Amino acid sequence: MVAPMPTPFERARLPLGRRPAVRSTGRPPGRLRVPVERAIDHCRVFVGGRRLPGEFTPGSALAETSGRGEGFVWLGLQGPDEDQMQKIAAQFGIHELIVEDVVSAHQRPKVERYDDQLFIVVRSVTYADKETVSNTRQIIETGEVQMVLGPDFIITIRHGTVLPRLDLRLEEDPELCAMGPSAMVWAVADHLVEEYGRISTLLSEEVDRLEEEVFTPGSRFNIEQIYTLKREILEMRHAIAPLVPALRSLTTDNKDLLGKQLRSYFRDVMDNGSIAADQVAGFDERLSSLIDASVAKITLQQNSDMRTISAVVGMAAAPTLIAGIYGMNFDHMPELHWEYGYYVVLGVIVLIVGLLWWWFRRKNWL
Incomplete structure (x- = not known):
């Protein structure tokens, strides 16, 4: 028995010399003993x-x-x-x-x-x-x-x-x-x-x-x-x-x-x-x-950046609109054959862009 x-x-x-070994829980076969x-x-x-x-x-x-x-x-x-x-x-x-x-x-x-x-x-x-x-x-x-x-x-x-x-x-x-x-x-x-x-x-x-x-x-x-x-x-x-x-x-x-x-x-x-x-x-x-x-x-900075971008886009919209109108190539358009029409249109574009820049600057968008 x-x-x-x-x-x-x-x-x-038990005294040290009489202590039996701790029973092993097993190990995978083939594992190297270190x-x-x-x-x-x-x-x-x-x-x-x-x-x-x-x-x-x-x-x-x-x-x-x-x-x-x-x-x-x-x-x-x-x-x-x-x-x-x-x-x-x-x-x-x-x-x-x-x-x-x-x-x-x-x-x-x-x-x-x-x-x-x-x-x-x-x-x-x-x-x-x-x-x-x-x-x-x-x-x-x-x-x-x-x-x-x-x-x-x-x-x-x-x-x-x-x-x-x-x-x-x-x-x-x-x-x-x-x-x-x-x-x-x-x-x-x-x-x-x-x-x-x-x-x-x-x-x-x-x-x-x-x-x-x-x-x-x-x-x-x-x-x-x-x-x-x-x-x-x-x-x-x-x-x-x-x-x-x-x-x-x-x-x-x-x-x-x-x-x-x-x-x-x-x-x-x-x-x-x-x-x-x-x-x-x-x-x-x-x-x-x-x-x-x-x-x-970061959110505030992004909002500020978006306002600046929106202001720039708004300033570019007026010249784009005027150039688009005069690019439609109709025969009967106001000032189309006027000698000074080109310079007047450029002046109007500069004036509108300047007004937009002043307004955005005042609102701290630029």
Whole structure:
């Protein structure tokens, strides 16, 4: 009789050496297996608030912390596929639902708890620092950083983004590093939210420039710039707006996993995220107003152009009418054989055109 497979929660409670591999969901036949090492950015061990020298493999890192009875592992991954993530999950005892989310990616910012593990998603935002909006069609680019937090490990998975050496930041504060793997979660979230604030400042300058162009009398502007920037700001807004509720859930619903001091750090990140989200929402509203003002200004300019065109057509209508009458070639027409008839007609044409020009000028049509 085959023994039943333990549930994910039971598997997570087992010692590392006794944890069975996570059951594979299958893969298409003939698909090439890529070694898990190809997806690993780094694997580091922290003990007593200090990082141990050198890089580790996931197995040796877990063995190191298990042998010491303290410390935690920080494993960094870049876009792992299903096979690679299944192997990592088997070593760390990660819940199978987390594995599915990691492989599928494209998640909204969120915090989910699975027994003693947390799955946290934070979106990254980068800004193409160009002189003008028209120089590029992709001003804002978003990525994704996923974090799997366990009692003695933190796994960061990045999709379309780059993370700096955040371990150096923790080494500068051994007391913070001693708080465990949750301190690394704070470092990642704090870094990404700081980028939100920096990008918001750059976007503010861009929106101010567009406002100045639109509201300057007689200025010529490209309304496509406004639409492009609004589209990019909407993308950023969708990326960062759900983060604040997620962080609030992290600090209020997981007090047993986060210390009091660390919760205060996360609240600071949440405040900065709220400020950035409010700024981006304000940019969106300002750009909507700019679009309305631009459309109104363009409509007024088109009306002015149409009046000028109508005035020119009206001035040309009188000479055309007179020339058309005298071009009908009847034998009996007034002044047809008069010696000075040609000059009189030209004088009448000039007089009528002059009167029309004066009248249109007075009405500000010219």
